[in-house]
Amino acid sequence: MIRKVFKKPQHDSKLGQLIKKYKIPREYISINRRSIAKGVFWGLFFGFIPMPFQMLAVLALTPFMQFNVPIAISMVWLSNPITMPFMYYMEYQTGNFILGRPPLPDIQLTLDWFSEHWDDIIVPLYVGTIPYSVFVSALVYFVIHWMWIASVKKHQKTKMHTQ
Numbered sequence: 041m042i043r044k045v046f047k048k049p050q051h052d053s054k055l056g057q058l059i060k061k062y063k064i065p066r067e068y069i070s071i072n073r074r075s076i077a078k079g080v081f082w083g084l085f086f087g088f089i090p091m092p093f094q095m096l097a098v099l100a101l102t103p104f105m106q107f108n109v110p111i112a113i114s115m116v117w118l119s120n121p122i123t124m125p126f127m128y129y130m131e132y133q134t135g136n137f138i139l140g141r142p143p144l145p146d147i148q149l150t151l152d153w154f155s156e157h158w159d160d161i162i163v164p165l166y167v168g169t170i171p172y173s174v175f176v177s178a179l180v181y182f183v184i185h186w187m188w189i190a191s192v193k194k195h196q197k198t199k200m201h202t203q
Contacts, residue, residue: 067106073188078107081181083115088173135168
């Protein structure tokens with residue numbers, strides 16, 4: 041099932057023209073199990089890190105790694121202005137737990153409060169980022185591999201029964 045979602049044939053000649061015009065390597069848009077899984081991994085990895093220009097970090101990695109860049113960039117978008125406060129609060133609380141520190145009392149969502157407590161927030165936030173950035177990304181990477189392989193096996197099994 042998951043394989044079929046990504047493997048739908050593309051009949052858009054404009055996309056092909058764009059690829060030829062800008063000489064985009066096929067590896068950056070290839071649709072196969074490894075490329076999709078790596079794209080999701082790197083997108084989530086940078087998406088969990090509280091930093092500006094997360095998409096540029098993904099693009100900076102492309103010459104060194106081969107993955108589906110559009111998938112990676114879309115995964116970065118999971119951390120957006122709506123989800124960021126929840127993600128960063130979860131990472132902050134996780135960092136406090138790992139460091140054995142109590143969380144700050146009376147957290148307020150104001151710029152004044154953040155500027156006053158920046159030194160108390162930044163270390164737990166980035167320590168808490170590590171488990172989510174590394175382990176959640178890796179877990180999703182392996183789940184995609186498993187789902188893709190299961191989809192191929194299911195397709196082969198149904199193909200054999202229909203013959």
